[in-house]
Amino acid sequence: MRIAICDDEQNYRNLITKYIRFYFHEHLLDLEYDEFSSGEELLLSNKKFDIVFLDIEMNELNGIQTAKELNKRNKKTIIFIITAYQKYLDDAMDLNVFRYIDKPIKSDRLYNGLDKAIDLINNNEITFKTRNDGIITIHKNDIIYVEVKRKTVYVNTVEKQYIAREKMEFFKNALTALYFAIPHISYVINFNFVKKFQRDKIQLKSGQIISIAPKKQTEIKKKFMQFLGEGYGGLSNNI
Structure with a gap:
């Protein structure tokens, strides 16, 4: 499974990477992942991702704009919006965002979301x-x-x-x-x-x-x- 982690803060990229590596190791699942520091950098990648973790508040191209472009390219991509700002919930729902996870990130909510995402991918x-x-x-x-x-x-x-x-x-x-x-x-x-x-x-x-x-x-x-x-x-x- 291929996952993208897009956040302009290195500490959050590190944290999400730590959580997903642990999750996939515990569930004996194959994992490929890439980190991106901006929406522009993510969209320049030619790779197709099964799951994308997107921060909302990023310079220039924010998470909502990035998610819109990802949806145009592949509607099957599962998008997790991660942010400290709940005001973006309506926009996220309009984009069929799979999960909306608050900062600071709690591992149990992220793992629960991954459970549902992988079940969706495998039984879709x-x-x-x-x-x-x-x-x-x-x-x-x-x-x-x-x-x-x-x-x-x-x-x-x-x-x-x-x-x-x-x-x-x-x-x-x-x-x-x-x-x-x-x-x-x-x-x-x-x-x-x-x-x-x-x-x-x-x-x-x-x-x-x-x-x-x-x-x-x-x-x-x-x-x-x-x-x-x-x-x-x-x-x-x-x-």
């Missing part, structure tokens, strides 16, 4: 039968939401909508990663595409507004907070 495809395209295989994280209406299941992705021959239960059992949730009996949603989260409803970036069943509100709020990273308190006004 789903195969199902459709009415309009035969049998297809797509990346799970390209699914925005799955909806059942009048016993017909619609799989809405970043590319198109599929009409599935599978029942809704199939998708509920297959889409179990932390970034998926079931706010209502008729939906499975991908937290990566959430634009606004409120106690009783969720607005997706596609414009879809999905109600959260009253009995599910506490569960979905907790799961969304876990998705963003435990301990983040900046969403309390919206949830």
Whole structure:
């Protein structure tokens, strides 16, 4: 697995490097990593990275601008935003940033994020039968939401909508990663595409507004907070 660490402060690059080397050694995983002191330096590299750790506050090209360019090049790159400034959360969410980790960095949160990232990389495809395209295989994280209406299941992705021959239960059992949730009996949603989260409803970036069943509100709020990273308190006004 190839990882990039981009931060203009050497001590933070050293710390993240220390954590990921320990993590990959403990999990017996192959690791290649490169360090960069600026967004410009990272973007000049011709290497493709599976995971990128990005600082927000950097000279000239900041982390958000760098993440936008990385997304253009490869939407499958998993991006961790690391910063002491929580004001950038909305921008990070708009970019489908995988995790938002506060400085000072806590190893347990970083390791938890790596657990989820590697699980995503290793288990990121789903195969199902459709009415309009035969049998297809797509990346799970390209699914925005799955909806059942009048016993017909619609799989809405970043590319198109599929009409599935599978029942809704199939998708509920297959889409179990932390970034998926079931706010209502008729939906499975991908937290990566959430634009606004409120106690009783969720607005997706596609414009879809999905109600959260009253009995599910506490569960979905907790799961969304876990998705963003435990301990983040900046969403309390919206949830």
